[in-house]
Amino acid sequence: MPQLAVDGAELTYDDEGPRDAGTAPLVFLHGWTADRHRWDHQMAHFAPHRRVIRLDLRGHGESSGTGARTIEDLARDVTALLDHLGVGRFVPVGHSMGGMTAQTLALAHPGRAGEIRVPTLMVHGYHDIQLPVRQMLRLAKDYEDAEIRVLDAGHELPVEKPAELTAVLDRFLDRPPARA
Missing domain, CATH: 3.40.50.1820 (Alpha/Beta hydrolase fold, catalytic domain)
Known part of the structure; x- marks a missing residue:
């Protein structure tokens, strides 16, 4: 290591x-x-x-x-x-x-x-009690073109829903970057 x-x-x-x-x-x-x-x-x-x-x-x-x-x-x-x-x-x-x-x-x-990228990807857990969805949505409104994905999980998406999170990232990264 x-x-x-x-x-x-x-x-x-x-x-x-x-x-x-x-x-x-x-x-x-x-x-x-x-x-x-x-x-x-x-x-x-x-x-x-x-x-x-x-x-x-x-x-x-x-x-x-x-x-x-x-x-x-x-x-x-x-x-x-x-x-x-x-x-x-x-x-x-x-x-x-x-x-x-x-x-x-x-x-x-x-x-x-x-x-x-524009939009910015924001992935969130529906059952997240550390940062509830309504708070995440308030934050997201400051990102005009935010792409939001909500998964059936809590706060620990990388370990609670690793395959689903990876699939969302993969689809997002496969797109060509937006041009300003």
Whole structure:
């Protein structure tokens, strides 16, 4: 398991799939108290034909260091890892806190966070009590062309409905990026 020292932490990560796939790598980011293995199903699906990177955020899983104080701190860690791996453009995919980190990366690196699409894909669990559907819909209205998918699950979509989530991601990623 490879690790990278970043600002007092050792970040554990996986980097799989072909480097010459002709698409930007997917970068999977887990939620709070989780780890990179939340994305096992998606890694197994996408890695045979696309570069896929996932990491244990600092203080989670097999990564050391105290937890980050802000989402921006986590985004800086991810950026350091991507720089280390020589990744230019990438597609961030996040769950919960990882979703906030993905948004922060996309906003901080608009030319680098490749294949960001309009519409934006928002996948949500119907039975999510941490962020109920009505709250997600309020957030989604700020994304004019948001594509919303609600699955019969709770908050932990990557582990509760891994095949369904992977299918939604696959269909979304197979579309050509929208042009502004």
